[in-house]
Amino acid sequence: GAVVSQHPSWVICKSGTSVKIECRSLDFQATTMFWYRQFPKQSLMLMATSNEGSKATYEQGVEKDKFLINHASLTLSTLTVTSAHPEDSSFYICSGVNNLPMNTEAFFGQGTRLTVV
Amino acid sequence: TQLLEQSPQFLSIQEGENLTVYCNSSSVFSSLQWYRQEPGEGPVLLVTVVTGGEVKKLKRLTFQFGDARKDSSLHITAAQTGDTGLYLCAGNTDKLIFGTGTRLQVFP
Numbered sequence: 554g555a556v557v558s559q560h561p562s563w564v565i566c567k568s569g570t571s572v573k574i575e576c577r578s579l580d581f582q583a584t585t586m587f588w589y590r591q592f593p594k595q596s597l598m599l600m601a602t603s604n605e606g607s608k609a610t611y612e613q614g615v616e617k618d619k620f621l622i623n624h625a626s627l628t629l630s631t632l633t634v635t636s637a638h639p640e641d642s643s644f645y646i647c648s649g650v651n652n653l654p655m656n657t658e659a660f661f662g663q664g665t666r667l668t669v670v
Numbered sequence: 671t672q673l674l675e676q677s678p679q680f681l682s683i684q685e686g687e688n689l690t691v692y693c694n695s696s697s698v699f700s701s702l703q704w705y706r707q708e709p710g711e712g713p714v715l716l717v718t719v720v721t722g723g724e725v726k727k728l729k730r731l732t733f734q735f736g737d738a739r740k741d742s743s744l745h746i747t748a749a750q751t752g753d754t755g756l757y758l759c760a761g762n763t764d765k766l767i768f769g770t771g772t773r774l775q776v777f778p
Contacts, residue, residue, distance in 0.1 A: 659766050663712050664712050
């Protein structure tokens with residue numbers, strides 16, 4: 554199946570710094586990329602949806618200035634957590650889809666565990 | 671806002687038992703998917719159901735999509751320890767929204 558490569562797999566950063574997470578679709582064109590965060594023992598919560606070449610659409614309650622999403626090409630999307638705080642510590646996962654509507658499979662990255670100290 | 675409610679939230683059973691996980695919503699979805707997730711990894715797709723009333727079988731797993739395409743169920747027959755994990759349903763509209771999750775623990 555198709556592969557989405559997500560890096561880094563884990564990162565520890567200091568409060569106030571920024572962290573960039575990359576997701577690359579290796580063998581398909583991800584026209585849409587979804588970004589999720591997952592707290593321990595909970596489900597995936599959608600943060601934002603990005604379409605290649607356009608601005609991301611953020612879910613209610615997600616600060617767009619704090620979680621910067623860039624989807625400049627069909628194979629790369631990035632999430633930057635700016636001015637990170639300990640409460641931003643979480644598991645972040647991306648998911649790429651080739652064309653909507655989505656009756657086809659969404660391909661997930663391996664996830665990034667972010668710890669802010 | 672979580673549009674998809676799963677029940678039960680937790681399930682602890684012994685090997686060989688049967689179980690059913692439910693996924694319910696007030697929204698209609700163009701399709702619904704079931705995933706299983708291991709700790710520290712991304713979800714892995716198990717099945718996609720598209721047509722209302724559709725039933726799909728994957729070895730010991732049986733998936734059903736409700737007639738109105740608002741709900742779904744996952745039935746596991748003769749559970750094995752390898753079935754342990756977090757089971758997630760996800761509904762497709764113009765985005766992929768996950769259910770609240772069901773954590774299954776199968777004991778030998």
